[in-house]
Amino acid sequence: ANWKTAKEYEDITYKKCNGVARIAFNRPNVRNAFRPKTTSELYDAFYDAHEDVNIGVVLLSAEGPSTKDGVYSFCSGGDQSARGHQGYVGDDGYHRLNILEVQRLIRFMPKAVIAVVPGWAVGGGHSLHVVCDLTLASKEHAIFKQTDADVTSFDGGYGSAYLAKMVGQKKAREIFFLGRNYSAQEAFEMGMVNAVVPHDKLEATAYEWAQEILAKSPISIKMLKFAMNLTDDGMVGQQVFAGEATRLAYMTDEAKEGRDAFLQKRKPNFPKKWIP
Numbered sequence: 290a291n292w293k294t295a296k297e298y299e300d301i302t303y304k305k306c307n308g309v310a311r312i313a314f315n316r317p318n319v320r321n322a323f324r325p326k327t328t329s330e331l332y333d334a335f336y337d338a339h340e341d342v343n344i345g346v347v348l349l350s351a352e353g354p355s356t357k358d359g360v361y362s363f364c365s366g367g368d369q370s371a372r373g374h375q376g377y378v379g380d381d382g383y384h385r386l387n388i389l390e391v392q393r394l395i396r397f398m399p400k401a402v403i404a405v406v407p408g409w410a411v412g413g414g415h416s417l418h419v420v421c422d423l424t425l426a427s428k429e430h431a432i433f434k435q436t437d438a439d440v441t442s443f444d445g446g447y448g449s450a451y452l453a454k455m456v457g458q459k460k461a462r463e464i465f466f467l468g469r470n471y472s473a474q475e476a477f478e479m480g481m482v483n484a485v486v487p488h489d490k491l492e493a494t495a496y497e498w499a500q501e502i503l504a505k506s507p508i509s510i511k512m513l514k515f516a517m518n519l520t521d522d523g524m525v526g527q528q529v530f531a532g533e534a535t536r537l538a539y540m541t542d543e544a545k546e547g548r549d550a551f552l553q554k555r556k557p558n559f560p561k562k563w564i565p
C-alpha cells in the first residue's frame with residue numbers, strides 16, 4: 290500500500306491510501322497512552338475520515354515499538370501523568386474525559402472501523418478496540434488487559450457493558466474484576482478479536498480486510514453497522530438509523546413533491562400509492 294500522510298499531528302499519525310484511512314497512536318514510549326492532545330487529534334482525524342467521501346474504511350492502529358525497550362502497544366489508555374482531579378488536563382488547563390467523544394465518533398461513523406492491535410491494549414485503550422467494528426491482533430505481541438479497577442477510572446459504557454454483549458457476562462466481569470492479561474488467541478476465543486495475525490503481516494492483513502469491505506455496497510455496510518448498533522444504542526441508535534431512512538425517503542417522488550409544493554406555495558399532490 291502506498292500510504293500518503295493526510296495531516297501532520299504530534300501524538301498520532303494520519304495516512305490515507307485507496308479508500309482506507311489509517312489513524313495511529315504515536316506515543317510508543319508510554320505504551321501509546323492518550324493525553325488530551327492525543328484525544329483531540331484523534332477526534333480531528335476521525336472527523337476528517339467521517340467527512341471524506343473517498344474513505345470507506347478506517348483503521349485505528351499504532352506506531353511502535355517503544356524505542357526504550359522494543360515493546361509494542363496499541364494503547365494503554367489515559368495518560369496517568371496527565372490525570373487531574375476531574376479528568377485529563379490539557380494545555381489549556383481544563384480537565385476532560387474526551388476519549389468518550391472519540392468512542393462516539395467511531396461508533397456512529399457511517400463506515401467500518403477496524404482496530405489493528407500490535408501490542409498492549411489496556412484500560413481505555415482496551416475500550417477503544419471494543420468500540421471498533423472489527424479487531425485484528427498480533428499473534429506474538431497483542432495483550433488485552435483491563436486496568437480500570439486498578440486506577441479508579443472505569444468505563445461503564447461501551448468498554449464494559451458492550452464488551453459483555455460481545456464476550457458474555459461472566460467473561461466481561463472476569464476481565465474487569467481480575468484485570469488479567471489475555472493473549473490474542475484467548476481474546477479470539479472469547480469473541481472480541483476477529484483474527485489472530487502474525488505480527489509482520491498485521492498491517493497488510495488490515496489493509497486487505499479493508500479492501501474486501503470496500504468492494505461491498507457502501508449503503509449496505511452503513512445500514513448494517515447502524516442496524517447492529519441500534520438495539521444497544523437506545524434512542525440515539527434509532528436516531529442514527531432513522532436518519533438514513535429519511536435520506537432514502539428523500540429520493541422518492543413523494544418527497545420531491547413535498548419539497549416542491551412548499552417552495553411553490555401550493556398544497557402537495559402526493560402520488561396516491563400506498564405501496565405495501
Ligand code: 1HA
Pocket residue numbers: 318319320322357360365366367368369370386388389409411412413414434436437439440442443444445
Ligand atoms: O477508563 C478510562 C476512562 C473511562 C471513562 C472516561 C474516560 C476514561 C479515560 C481513560 C480511561 C483509562 O484509560 S483508565 C486506565 C489507564 N491505564 C492504565 O491503567 C494502564 C497503565 N499501564 C500499565 O498498566 C502498563 O504500563 C502496561 C500493562 C500497559 C504495560 O506494562 P509494561 O510493559 O510493564 O510497561 P511499563 O514499564 O509499565 O510502561 C512503560 C512506560 O510507559 C513507563 O514509563 P517509563 O517508566 O519508561 O518512563 C510507564 O509509566 C509508561 N506508561 C504506560 N502506560 C501509561 C504510561 N504512562 C502514563 N499513562 C499510562 N497509561
